[in-house]
Amino acid sequence: xxxxxxxxTQFAVTGSLHFLFVLLTLGLAPLVAIMHTRWTRSxxxxxERTVRFWGQVYVTNYAVGIVTGLVMEFQFGLSWSGLSRxxxxxxxxxxxxxxxxxxxxxxxxxxxxxxxxxxxxxxxHLACIWAVTLTxxxxxxxxxxxxxxxxxxxxxxxRGGRMELIDAAALFTNKTLVFSFPHVISAGLFTAGMxxxxxxxxxxxxxxxxxxxxxxxxxxxxxxxxxxxxxxxxYGYAQFGGIQEGKFDGDTMAGLPLALMMExxxxxxxxxxxxxxxxxxxxxxxxxxxxxxxxxxxxxxxLAICGWxxxxxxxxxxxxxxKLTVADAMSPGxxxxxxxxxxxxxxxxxxxxxxxxxxxxxRLIRRGPRDLDLGAAEERPAPALSY
Amino acid sequence: MELIWYAVFTLLLSGYFALEGFDLGVGLLxxxxxxxxxxxxxxxxxxxxxxxxxxxxxxxxxxxxFGVYPHLEGEALFGLYPLVVAMLLSWVVRDAGLWFRRRxxxxxxxxxxxxxxxxxxLGLSFGWGVALYAAxxxxxxxLLHPMGLLLGVVVTLLLAWHGWTFxxxxxxxxxxxxxxxxxxxxxxxxxxxxxxxxxGGALPYLLAQSAPASTLGVMGVMVLPFAPVMVLAQVxxxxxxxxxxxxxxxxxxx
Numbered sequence: 001x002x003x004x005x006x007x008x009t010q011f012a013v014t015g016s017l018h019f020l021f022v023l024l025t026l027g028l029a030p031l032v033a034i035m036h037t038r039w040t041r042s043x044x045x046x047x048e049r050t051v052r053f054w055g056q057v058y059v060t061n062y063a064v065g066i067v068t069g070l071v072m073e074f075q076f077g078l079s080w081s082g083l084s085r086x087x088x089x090x091x092x093x094x095x096x097x098x099x100x101x102x103x104x105x106x107x108x109x110x111x112x113x114x115x116x117x118x119x120x121x122x123x124x125h126l127a128c129i130w131a132v133t134l135t136x137x138x139x140x141x142x143x144x145x146x147x148x149x150x151x152x153x154x155x156x157x158x159r160g161g162r163m164e165l166i167d168a169a170a171l172f173t174n175k176t177l178v179f180s181f182p183h184v185i186s187a188g189l190f191t192a193g194m195x196x197x198x199x200x201x202x203x204x205x206x207x208x209x210x211x212x213x214x215x216x217x218x219x220x221x222x223x224x225x226x227x228x229x230x231x232x233x234x235y236g237y238a239q240f241g242g243i244q245e246g247k248f249d250g251d252t253m254a255g256l257p258l259a260l261m262m263e264x265x266x267x268x269x270x271x272x273x274x275x276x277x278x279x280x281x282x283x284x285x286x287x288x289x290x291x292x293x294x295x296x297x298x299x300x301x302x303l304a305i306c307g308w309x310x311x312x313x314x315x316x317x318x319x320x321x322x323k324l325t326v327a328d329a330m331s332p333g334x335x336x337x338x339x340x341x342x343x344x345x346x347x348x349x350x351x352x353x354x355x356x357x358x359x360x361x362x363r364l365i366r367r368g369p370r371d372l373d374l375g376a377a378e379e380r381p382a383p384a385l386s387y
Numbered sequence: 388m389e390l391i392w393y394a395v396f397t398l399l400l401s402g403y404f405a406l407e408g409f410d411l412g413v414g415l416l417x418x419x420x421x422x423x424x425x426x427x428x429x430x431x432x433x434x435x436x437x438x439x440x441x442x443x444x445x446x447x448x449x450x451x452x453f454g455v456y457p458h459l460e461g462e463a464l465f466g467l468y469p470l471v472v473a474m475l476l477s478w479v480v481r482d483a484g485l486w487f488r489r490r491x492x493x494x495x496x497x498x499x500x501x502x503x504x505x506x507x508x509l510g511l512s513f514g515w516g517v518a519l520y521a522a523x524x525x526x527x528x529x530l531l532h533p534m535g536l537l538l539g540v541v542v543t544l545l546l547a548w549h550g551w552t553f554x555x556x557x558x559x560x561x562x563x564x565x566x567x568x569x570x571x572x573x574x575x576x577x578x579x580x581x582x583x584x585x586x587g588g589a590l591p592y593l594l595a596q597s598a599p600a601s602t603l604g605v606m607g608v609m610v611l612p613f614a615p616v617m618v619l620a621q622v623x624x625x626x627x628x629x630x631x632x633x634x635x636x637x638x639x640x641x
Contacts, residue, residue: 059640063486067479073449074475078468081461088457089598093606096454099447101613107446108620111439114640116627131620168605331465342472349476353483360490373489376638 004330006339007079010346012312014071016305017350021065021357023304026140026185027192028058029133031224033126040126049213053369054196057361059114064357066107068350073099079339080319082329087163087320090156090171091149098142106135117375141181148177151311152244153320163323175242180311183235187307190228190272191300196221197276198297199365205290210368215284226277229269236265236307244321247314254314261306268299388604389597392455396593397586399451403444404515404546404582405575410434410441412550412578414481414508415543417501420551424494426561427501431485432639433558434550436628438485440621442478454606456596466526467518474514481507485641509543516542516581523585542581549574557630 001009032055039047073095076083084092112120113128120128149156155170156163165171200218203210248254276283276293283289315321319329413434421427452460464471484504488497516539517530528535552574555566586593597603 060486060490063483067482070446070478070482071475073446074464074471076453077460077464078471079465081465084453084457084461088453088460089602092453092455092457092460092598093602096450096606097609099450100610100617103450104443104447104617105613105620107443108440108617108624111436112620112623112627114439115436119627164599165602165605331461334465334468338468341469345472345476349479353479356483356487360487363491373638373640376640 001336003334003336003339004327006336006343007330007334008326010079010339010343011075012309013343013347014068014075014350015312016308017354018065018068018072019304019308020301020354021061021068022140023184023188023191023301024061024195025058025065026136026188027190027224027228028054028061028195029129029136030189031192031196031220032058033129033133036126036129040122046213048375049369050216052372052375053213053364054217056372056374057195057199057364059110059374060357060361060364062110064350064354067353069103071346071350078342079331079334080329081331083319083324086161086324086329087149087153087156090153090163090165091146091320093165093168094142094146094149094171098139098146102135102139102142106132106139109135114374118377137185140184144181144184145172145174145177147311148174148180150318150320151176151315152242153323158323163320176239176244179235179238179242183232183239183307186228186231186235187300187304188228190225190232191304193221193223193225193228194297194300197225198294200284201290201293202365203368204284205287205294208368211284213369218284219280222272222276222280222283226272229265229272233265233269236262248310253316254310254312257306257313258310261303261310264299264306265303268296268303271296388600388607389594391607392451392597392603393590393593396448396451396455397583399444399448400582400586401579403441403448404579406437406441406444408546408575408578409550409553409571410438411481411508411512412546412548413554414504414550415512415547416550416554417505419547420554420561420563421501424497428639429558429561430554431488431501431504431641433554433561435485435639435641437624438641440624442482455598455603456593457598459593459596463522463526467521467530470514470518470521470530474511474518477507477510477514479507481511489639489641508546512543512546513539516540519581519585523588538581545578545581549578 032051035047035051035054039051076095109128109131113125113132116125116128148154149171152174153163154174155167155172156165158164196217198221200214200221203214204218248258279286283293317325317327319326413430417427417430421430452463480503484500484502484507488500488504516537517535519542520532520535520538521528521530524532551562551564552566552571554562555564556568556571559565
């Protein structure tokens with residue numbers, strides 16, 4: 001492989017890893033916020049247990065979302081400095097705003113939410129998780145706006161060999177943004193719903209004392225997944241009105257992931273809306289369905305990666321559609337040796353962390369809602385004291 | 388407009404060193420003063436509520452660099468390619484150490500991630516010294532230039548001292564010393580000094596490198612309304628997690 005292929009592979013590997021974790025974050029954040037709202041209003045121990053358990057799944061998943069995101073942010077400058085030279089005056093703006101307006105607040109409020117447990121006034125504590133949810137959505141919106149600019153460079157013109165921003169409104173109402181953003185957000189909800197369903201199915205199948213807890217979680221999951229997949233499919237089809245001409249024509253490699261996503265997506269839509277949703281009252285008791293429900297858990301993740309591949313491979317060979325090729329966007333002077341070293345480093349470290357993180361989430365689900373770290377009071381033996 | 392964004396950029400980068408500087412410092416000191424697992428747990432617990440609010444300053448620096456100085460962004464990051472990759476991996480490993488260390492009970496697991504926290508903090512602190520020297524010389528010098536390596540050592544020691552001051556303020560029994568909030572502010576200023584002097588020297592260059600007025604204007608209009616919320620959120624962190632706040636002693640998540 002030459003430097004270009006290696007640089008593209010590095011972006012695809014780190015980007016896919018990042019997306020797997022971000023997708024679940026986007027879906028779980030509003031669910032945890034709703035659970036927290038119910039706890040704040042009712043004050044019951046059962047509601048608190050629900051927030052702490054799914055909240056800990058959420059933050060455990062969040063950890064790898066952050067660290068893979070750090071790598072993504074710096075990769076533009078590392079491997080694709082041609083992009084910032086040509087279109088940085090436009091493309092840089094939504095990324096800058098994402099870090100300042102969205103992620104800066106998201107991280108600060110998440111810290112307040114995690115470490116402010118039992119210290120913050122309860123309504124302020126609740127406001128923190130809603131702020132995290134809102135800013136996570138804002139973050140997705142800015143990132144999708146930046147990506148949409150690459151798909152369809154609206155609101156900018158080329159002057160003197162560089163892109164210049166002339167219409168910010170057009171940048172943020174890009175026809176490739178308006179339906180792709182809700183598509184991704186709904187896919188996140190579907191994913192989170194299916195994770196709730198799969199985890200609850202595992203626990204209910206095994207039996208044990210937390211049946212009531214996971215019965216409720218499974219119902220929440222089924223309803224969320226049904227709403228999520230309906231919106232995902234709807235906004236998915238709506239996107240075809242705004243796609244660049246010729247994107248999926250010819251022999252682009254984007255056709256296969258696109259077809260996979262649509263075929264399997266339609267199938268799980270029928271399963272979720274016409275089987276799981278009507279049977280939501282019975283599913284927790286029907287143990288024979290649980291193995292199948294567990295088997296469905298990875299499906300949303302696979303579909304999301306297919307969708308991302310379709311969107312990005314469909315843009316080839318363009319970095320900025322019909323303006324700048326990927327080959328021209330690569331940092332001049334980037335050698336295969338440099339990129340191989342960083343590719344190996346990032347893949348090994350982030351890959352191991354991702355596996356570790358999934359093992360931790362699986363362990364958390366296996367142990368169930370007890371001895372949780374998130375929001376722990378003095379119930380654990382020999383705690384490290386923080387004051 | 389160029390001057391305003393220069394001020395924002397300077398504030399973000401020096402804020403990163405003053406704030407995240409003590410988190411890195413605590414990480415550096417873990418093998419030095421954290422001889423027992425209990426002391427290390429206390430050190431991490433002392434910085435834990437601040438880390439997420441602190442490290443994000445560098446994310447904001449990178450974003451602002453891309454938005455305000457897009458041409459410099461490509462040049463600087465690519466010019467320092469191996470260093471940036473090493474620093475990114477250090478950052479990733481440090482963060483993973485914090486998130487993972489308490490997720491499984493067991494001395495081996497926690498000790499392993501504590502070593503990762505220290506290794507990551509060391510890579511970042513030393514890397515910053517080398518990066519600042521390279522920036523001061525216009526990315527023309529070798530990354531192994533003795534002056535750069537020397538600055539790496541200086542920054543590492545500076546941040547370790549800043550971290551020690553922080554511990555003296557928030558967890559005196561773990562640090563073995565007691566420091567006031569004023570001393571912490573001073574060591575924070577000292578930690579930001581190397582970055583401040585590089586940015587000060589680069590003022591005319593950066594103003595000339597700024598993105599066009601139209602881009603800066605749009606970012607200003609969209610970011611400015613949120614500035615009060617950003618300040619408020621940061622102030623809350625310091626309000627709620629200052630020492631002695633709340634008599635309830637809770638186990639730390641990190």
